[in-house]
Amino acid sequence: MSGQRRTATRSEHALEDLDGAALSYAARFAEQSEGRRRDHLRDELVQLALPFAGRLARRYRGRGEPLEDLEQVARLGLVKAVDRYDPERGSFTAYAAVTITGEIKRHFRDRTWGVHVPRRLQDLTIEVSQATAVLTSELSRSPTVAELAARLETSEEDILAALESAAGYTPASLNGPVGDDGPAELGDMFGALDADLESVDDRLTVSGLLYRLPARERRILAMRFYGNYTQSDIAAEFGISQMHVSRLLSRTLTWLRQAMLTDTPPRWESTGAPPEPPDAVTVSVDRADGRVQVGIRGELDRSAAERVRCALVDVVCAAGTDEVLVDLDGVGFIDAAGIAALLASHEAARRAAVRLRIADPQPYVRRSLIVAGLAPLFT
Missing domain, CATH: 1.10.1740.10 (RNA polymerase sigma factor, region 2, helix turn helix motif)
Structure with missing residues (x-):
């Protein structure tokens, strides 16, 4: 001792x-x-x-x-x-x-903070905690956000941020048990399978098939399913009957379902004046004001790509001008073969010291050409 x-x-x-x-x-x-x-x-x-x-x-x-x-x-x-x-x-x-x-x-x-919180909020969190204790004693109740903001002479937004940040000091573990019974953990209560992921392929397929439809049918589908137009509104817009709109919608949706289930989409069969078949691509040449303009109409796919390439190369070689303008306003669909035809035409124009320009591509075609690196050719 x-x-x-x-x-x-x-x-x-x-x-x-x-x-x-x-x-x-x-x-x-x-x-x-x-x-x-x-x-x-x-x-x-x-x-x-x-x-x-x-x-x-x-x-x-x-x-x-x-x-x-x-x-x-x-x-x-x-x-x-x-x-x-x-x-x-x-x-x-x-x-x-x-x-x-x-x-x-x-x-x-x-x-000691479970998650990273800025120092300003850490200090404010402590002040809010102390002010809450003082005001609770004075008011005999929990203080409001406005009362805390007035006490600390700051904005209510800062008070709310501090209160939310306080939960980051000791966050709950995802492995913590839920309730007293059963082996369930807190992490099991969060997250679920995203049902929209399963529809990604279908959405991409449908977006490509829509451009194979005639312009009228595409617009009707857009008005009905994206613009929330009624069939009567669509009928008034196009000057046709509501029954005719119903038949057009039914036939278009049926064609889309069939096209999604096959590797080769079926040809669109229209009532009344039939549209040109998908492979019926037309190439027109217009010479004016010292410039050559080439208009292409139809679907620029594998079946038509070679013919379009030959036509563009011939025009470029015989242009006799400094610029050739390719108007794609009438092209509703283009695939890799069509893009390759435009690239070959551009290369032929470069060798001939002729500038090849692309005008008015439709949205789908424009996106495809941008991905292919042809955006510098746009007018």
Whole structure:
């Protein structure tokens, strides 16, 4: 017992004389040259002040961090205080207390949050928590966001952001159990299969097939399913009967279903004046004002690509002008073979020192040409 009593007395005496020990350390440290002697003096002062750092660390226990971690952080702050100590600037214990406390607070700010939150919101979260406790005591109820904003002299948006950020300090684990019964975890309650993913292929297929339809049928489908027009509104727009619109919609949807189920889409059969078949591509050449304009109408696919390529190359070679304009306003569909025909025509024009330009492509054709790198040819 007497040994324990002597030890406690010696420890208390060391704490009381910490400032004197620091002054002595600073004087002896200045006398020593660089080397092990300085390190030994530094270690002695740190060892002497360890109980002081531990006492500061214990002030913050019970706040969600293990005491061992807090003591390690406090000791790190103590080492920094010893290394930066200047006896001319005042008491060592005062300086060490500020340094160690700041290190502990920095640890809580930077290391204990479950998710990254800006420092401004971290500080505001603490202020909101303190203001909430004070206002709850004064009002005998939970304060509103407006009352917190008035108390802290900030905006309600900042208060809401701080309240939301507070949940990031200790976020719930996705592996945490849900309820007392069963092995279900919190992560099992989030997420589900995205049903829209299964329809991606169908959407891409339909978007390509739509451009194989006549312009009238495409517009009717757009008005009905994208513009939410009624059949009567569509009939008034086109000057036909509502029954005729119903038949057109039914026949168009039937053709789309059949086309999606086959590798080769069936030919569109129209009532009344039949449109040109898909492979009936026409190429017209118009020379005016020293410029050659080539108009293409129809679907520029594999069956028509070679004929269009030959026609464009012939026009380019015999142009006799500096520019050839290819009008694609009448082309509703283009595939890889059609794009290759335009690329070959562009190469032939480059060799002939003729500038080939593309005008008025429809949206689907325009997107395909942009992907193929032909956007610089657009007028």
